[in-house]
Amino acid sequence: MKQARDLLSNLKSLAGPLPEFHPNEITNNPSDLFLQWLNTAIEEGVNEPHAMTLSTVDAEGAPDARVLILKDVTRDRWYFATSLASRKGEQLHVNQKVALTFYWSEIGRQVRIRGVASEMTKERNTEDFLKRSSAAQAMALIGNQSKTLDKREDLESELLKTKDLVNQTPKTISPNWKLFAVLADEIEFWQGDPERKHMRVQYKRNGEQWKHRLLWP
Ligand SMILES: Cc1cc2nc3c(=O)[nH]c(=O)nc-3n(C[C@H](O)[C@H](O)[C@H](O)COP(=O)(O)O)c2cc1C
Incomplete structure (x- = not known):
């Protein structure tokens, strides 16, 4: 078998062709630009464009990350669903500062979001829960996410x-x-x-207003 570094050095990244992102496509509000990019990702057949990495930190400040599904986007807000009893649930209890990262490889696009997570109302939870498949509802009702599973048979019987x-x-x-x-x-x-002249736009929020600037790649 090949050495890992040989396997890796033969892999391509951002080979293209990739779409362009012109400064005149920058919107005042980043939620609008996100939805445009999400639509493009769907149209271009990106695999699971609604999968994103949620990063959290634990009580000691050590980072943690895992993939979740994006459930909704409204003005300035991105939604996900999970178990309060899971490891991330415990981390969110002590520190609500999070990051969300999307990578859409087919179109060479990454979106990074930093913000503060808060729990939604009981009505919104119920609505989201009932939209889940019955298997997903059952798994959530068992409620053991991130706990030790002694053997797979326990999962099947539960x-x-x-x-x-x-x-x-x-x-x-x-x-x-x-x-x-x-x-x-x-x-x-x-x-x-592909020429590494990546286009980066960073938005920062101040109250209701957003400011943006270009960043060097
Ligand atoms: C594509 C994909 C989608 C996922 N969606 C969710 C989700 O929406 N909610 C969730 O709690 N876990 C989801 N998971 C599982 C999480 O990545 C993770 O394993 C689980 O939530 C436990 O994380 P924790 O131990 O950090 O709490 C998903 C995993 C993948 C690969």
């Missing part, structure tokens, strides 16, 4: 029991499954360029 519960009492809501909104205060849009 799932069987909980799927029964979901079928018999379809509106059972997990008390731990929560929708969070990240109120963004900094967002960067990065368009890769």
